[in-house]
Amino acid sequence: MADWKDEVEEIVFDGKICVPYSWTVGSTLSKWYGIMRDDAEIWANRCPSCEMVFVPPRKKCIYCYEDMNEWVKLPGTGILETYTVVEHPEPGVYPRETPFIYGIIKMDGADTGLVHFIEGVEPDKVKSGIEVEAVMSKEREGNLMDIECFRPVD
Numbered sequence: 174m175a176d177w178k179d180e181v182e183e184i185v186f187d188g189k190i191c192v193p194y195s196w197t198v199g200s201t202l203s204k205w206y207g208i209m210r211d212d213a214e215i216w217a218n219r220c221p222s223c224e225m226v227f228v229p230p231r232k233k234c235i236y237c238y239e240d241m242n243e244w245v246k247l248p249g250t251g252i253l254e255t256y257t258v259v260e261h262p263e264p265g266v267y268p269r270e271t272p273f274i275y276g277i278i279k280m281d282g283a284d285t286g287l288v289h290f291i292e293g294v295e296p297d298k299v300k301s302g303i304e305v306e307a308v309m310s311k312e313r314e315g316n317l318m319d320i321e322c323f324r325p326v327d
């Protein structure tokens with residue numbers, strides 16, 4: 174069978190497909206986001222078997238596979254475990270102008286890390302191990318950005 178491209182110049186158009194969609198975050202994250210939106214508080218949940226405290230909360234313990242139905246309120250403070258400074262701009266991708274700091278915060282009262290923005294410290298001054306506190310957004314919508322950022326505790 175002859176290839177049609179041997180006889181005709183192939184013409185190619187570029188296209189884009191936009192596919193709007195919605196998805197549920199499920200019962201556990203719906204509860205978590207709802208508390209942040211309505212009460213400006215950060216909660217976690219604890220495994221009834223191994224007692225690990227997860228933030229963000231999980232439906233099942235990743236170690237025991239137990240249902241995680243015990244909720245605990247966190248004080249909103251923690252330790253910046255590690256971080257990266259994002260310097261390369263990606264318009265439309267990052268919700269912050271570069272340079273900005275992403276960090277993993279081990280929140281007081283929890284055993285896992287939460288990834289979020291670190292503000293209130295210059296990128297060349299940030300360091301692992303500093304104490305940080307959550308700054309809640311004034312306008313909250315029920316998503317992770319209800320936490321505006323974490324900043325160093327004075």
Ligand SMILES: [Zn+2]
Binds near residue numbers: 235
């Ligand atoms: Zn467990």
